[in-house]
Amino acid sequence: MKTPLLEIEDLCARVADKEIIKGFNLTINEGEVHAIMGPNGAGKSTLSHVLCGKPGYEITAGTVRYKGKNLLAMAPEERAREGIFLIMQYPVEIPGVPVTTFLKHAVNAIRQHRNEPELDTMEFIKLLREEGKKLGINPDMLKRPINVGFSGGEKKRLEALQLAVLKPQFSILDEADSGLDVDAMKVVAEAINAERTEHNAMLVITHYQRLLKDIVPDYVHIYADGHIVASGNKDLAREVEEQGYAQFLKEK
Amino acid sequence: MTTEQEKPEIADESGDKYKYGFVTDIASDTAPKGLSEDIIRLISQKKGEPDWLLERRLEAFRFWQKLKEPTWAKLSYDKIDYQDLYYYSAPKQKVAPKSLDEVDPELLKTYEKLGIPLKEQEVLSGVVAVDAVFDSVSVATTYRAKLAEKGVIFCPISEAVKEYPELVKKYLGSVVPYTDNFFAALNSAVFTDGSFVYIPKGVRCPMELSTYFRINAQNTGQFERTLIVADEGSYVSYLEGCTAPQRDENQLHAAIVEIVVLKDAEVKYSTVQNWYPGDKDGKGGVYNFVTKRAACRGANSKVSWTQVETGSAITWKYPSCILQGDNSVGEFYSVAITNNRQQADTGTKMIHLGRNTSSKIISKGISAGRSNQTYRGLVKVSPNAANARNYSQCDSLLIGPDCGSHTIPYVENRNKTAKLEHEATTSKISEEQLFYCQQRGIGEEEAVSLIVNGFCKEVMQHLPLEFAIEAAKLINISLEGSVG
Ligand SMILES: Nc1ncnc2c1ncn2[C@@H]1O[C@H](COP(=O)(O)OP(=O)(O)OP(=O)(O)O)[C@@H](O)[C@H]1O
Ligand SMILES: [Mg+2]
Numbered sequence: 168m169k170t171p172l173l174e175i176e177d178l179c180a181r182v183a184d185k186e187i188i189k190g191f192n193l194t195i196n197e198g199e200v201h202a203i204m205g206p207n208g209a210g211k212s213t214l215s216h217v218l219c220g221k222p223g224y225e226i227t228a229g230t231v232r233y234k235g236k237n238l239l240a241m242a243p244e245e246r247a248r249e250g251i252f253l254i255m256q257y258p259v260e261i262p263g264v265p266v267t268t269f270l271k272h273a274v275n276a277i278r279q280h281r282n283e284p285e286l287d288t289m290e291f292i293k294l295l296r297e298e299g300k301k302l303g304i305n306p307d308m309l310k311r312p313i314n315v316g317f318s319g320g321e322k323k324r325l326e327a328l329q330l331a332v333l334k335p336q337f338s339i340l341d342e343a344d345s346g347l348d349v350d351a352m353k354v355v356a357e358a359i360n361a362e363r364t365e366h367n368a369m370l371v372i373t374h375y376q377r378l379l380k381d382i383v384p385d386y387v388h389i390y391a392d393g394h395i396v397a398s399g400n401k402d403l404a405r406e407v408e409e410q411g412y413a414q415f416l417k418e419k
Numbered sequence: 420m421t422t423e424q425e426k427p428e429i430a431d432e433s434g435d436k437y438k439y440g441f442v443t444d445i446a447s448d449t450a451p452k453g454l455s456e457d458i459i460r461l462i463s464q465k466k467g468e469p470d471w472l473l474e475r476r477l478e479a480f481r482f483w484q485k486l487k488e489p490t491w492a493k494l495s496y497d498k499i500d501y502q503d504l505y506y507y508s509a510p511k512q513k514v515a516p517k518s519l520d521e522v523d524p525e526l527l528k529t530y531e532k533l534g535i536p537l538k539e540q541e542v543l544s545g546v547v548a549v550d551a552v553f554d555s556v557s558v559a560t561t562y563r564a565k566l567a568e569k570g571v572i573f574c575p576i577s578e579a580v581k582e583y584p585e586l587v588k589k590y591l592g593s594v595v596p597y598t599d600n601f602f603a604a605l606n607s608a609v610f611t612d613g614s615f616v617y618i619p620k621g622v623r624c625p626m627e628l629s630t631y632f633r634i635n636a637q638n639t640g641q642f643e644r645t646l647i648v649a650d651e652g653s654y655v656s657y658l659e660g661c662t663a664p665q666r667d668e669n670q671l672h673a674a675i676v677e678i679v680v681l682k683d684a685e686v687k688y689s690t691v692q693n694w695y696p697g698d699k700d701g702k703g704g705v706y707n708f709v710t711k712r713a714a715c716r717g718a719n720s721k722v723s724w725t726q727v728e729t730g731s732a733i734t735w736k737y738p739s740c741i742l743q744g745d746n747s748v749g750e751f752y753s754v755a756i757t758n759n760r761q762q763a764d765t766g767t768k769m770i771h772l773g774r775n776t777s778s779k780i781i782s783k784g785i786s787a788g789r790s791n792q793t794y795r796g797l798v799k800v801s802p803n804a805a806n807a808r809n810y811s812q813c814d815s816l817l818i819g820p821d822c823g824s825h826t827i828p829y830v831e832n833r834n835k836t837a838k839l840e841h842e843a844t845t846s847k848i849s850e851e852q853l854f855y856c857q858q859r860g861i862g863e864e865e866a867v868s869l870i871v872n873g874f875c876k877e878v879m880q881h882l883p884l885e886f887a888i889e890a891a892k893l894i895n896i897s898l899e900g901s902v903g
Binding site: 259262277329 | 850870
């Protein structure tokens with residue numbers, strides 16, 4: 168029996184008076200990994216933002232249910248506390264706020280929401296270092312202001328670290344692979360795979376098949392012009408890589 | 420000619436975020452309203468002052484009468500009626516307390532509520548000595564005996580006038596003369612109490628010294644006067660905290676702090692200013708006009724000002740350093756936060772007179788609500804100040820669309836060998852930053868406080884630890900309701 172985790176129905180959204188998402192449908196069940204591929208500007212990041220409640224987007228139609236609840240009515244932090252996590256395509260710099268401090272606030276906010284006691288600082292730092300080590304993040308980096316001056320690859324590693332520490336139930340990976348070197352791609356994929364369980368689900372946005380070799384998806388969707396134009400299994404990703412998007416766009 | 424007043428009123432607690440807004444119900448001995456030579460004579464007589472001091476007060480008063488209130492600051496407020504204020508108010512006590520056991524329990528309770536324990540045994544193993552000033556008088560100074568062992572003098576200035584007249588006479592007004600400015604002249608005429616500190620040659624003061632100022636009485640100006648003298652080769656870290664009850668009228672506070680630093684000595688002066696800021700519509704709040712100045716008189720002397728300004732409806736304050744001794748160093752670290760209708764015009768002056776003098780200015784201004792803030796700074800290098808160095812950094816952070824921030828750095832350089840650097844930034848808390856925090860589960864207010872604390876970190880780390888924690892909390896409280 169499959170339990171639906173996220174159900175998107177006929178979703179339409181616009182930004183700055185521009186229609187970007189145009190009738191998007193997708194159901195993701197617990198335990199599933201879905202990949203989304205699509206040309207630049209198709210609206211992939213927009214979809215991830217809308218799902219996480221980023222301000223500035225207007226939902227003009229459709230519904231999104233998460234664990235059966237109306238997701239669109241929840242504040243962004245509430246969604247995060249309920250287990251939604253987004254690896255951002257462009258992680259944001261926050262001057263003066265060390266990674267450790269930032270993540271401690273995040274972890275405790277989520278724990279509080281679950282009625283769990285706050286983590287002890289020493290315990291937390293130990294956890295962070297251990298997880299960081301797996302991702303090739305050294306302790307000095309944890310003391311630096313979050314994302315400030317981090318290289319593209321370092322930012323993505325740090326996003327993966329946050330995923331590992333916050334343990335979300337539904338993760339959206341918006342180009343988690345961009346900027347990563349070959350070796351880093353492996354460790355990041357490993358960290359993400361470690362979070363795959365029968366209850367957790369993921370939405371992996373990527374341009375390349377490369378990442379999907381490490382994080383093998385159950386389904387692959389082609390997203391163009393605001394909605395899904397084709398769906399299949401992992402072979403679809405290879406097809407795209409070899410032939411491009413032209414065939415999917417023509418079909419329309 | 421004194422009147423007695425009982426004050427039964429209770430501060431309005433509705434929607435109150437200012438937790439120090441309560442009023443202590445205590446009988447006080449108050450001089451009649453208004454300012455005149457008679458009132459000054461009365462204050463002087465109440466304090467049993469020597470004639471020389473009364474003469475100085477009267478001189479200052481006569482000078483003040485000729486002055487006009489300054490208007491150059493970027494502040495707008497209703498005209499202050501100086502004749503409509505009380506200039507002296509003291510908690511009534513039969514005799515001056517000889518020890519803490521004799522201090523009125525109501526007063527002790529007030530300080531307890533404020534988180535300032537005055538009973539020595541309650542103060543954490545003697546790391547801080549406290550002088551508590553309530554309206555116009557000092558009510559208690561702790562750890563005096565222990566400090567005296569090292570020769571350190573820490574007492575109310577009204578007592579110092581009598582017990583150490585030579586020191587007071589020599590240094591009082593030597594850094595900030597009454598002719599300095601309108602508010603300095605006013606303070607010199609009517610100052611009531613404050614702290615006096617003397618650190619003898621070669622002594623490292625064994626504990627932090629701290630003064631806690633509290634305005635309680637209604638319509639009463641607080642004019643405290645602090646004098647710190649660090650003799651050759653000595654060191655002291657001094658903390659100042661302030662609160663006032665929540666009242667609908669504005670209260671006037673015009674203080675002077677003078678610091679004298681002799682050869683090889685160092686003074687660290689930290690302030691957490693949390694006078695009542697007024698309500699969200701700008702009703703009430705303290706008018707804070709303060710002149711703070713340090714004179715680095717000897718070679719290799721050093722002074723650093725660290726201030727966290729969260730309170731007051733109006734702040735007018737420029738802690739300054741006169742770098743007279745060769746190789747002397749002046750530092751100014753400031754965080755100023757304004758919210759709602761608060762206005763602050765603050766900054767520093769670094770006056771380079773000696774050779775190889777250096778100064779550093781780190782100013783962080785945070786404006787929220789409909790508040791307005793100005794950084795005003797002066798770096799002056801005199802012709803003799805060879806190799807002077809200054810580094811200034813002024814950063815402003817804006818929260819919301821309705822606040823304002825201005826940076827006015829003046830530079831007067833008369834020596835070619837000087838090296839002066841100035842950096843300034845203005846930023847906003849971006850929607851992207853807030854969303855990033857929220858996406859990780861952090862609520863909006865907590866996110867703002869994280870970002871703001873990150874923004875001020877460079878300054879906060881100069882505060883003594885216990886103070887830094889209190890200051891961080893205050894910052895969060897001051898910004899409550901600034902988003903969403
Ligand atoms: N604030 C905005 N104002 C105007 N247009 C916007 C705004 N935000 C996004 N867009 C437009 O929406 C479209 C979709 O953008 P989005 O970032 O979702 O694309 P994407 O599929 O993630 O592309 P990429 O593969 O390049 O990351 C783009 O054409 C983009 O320019
Ligand atoms: Mg994108």
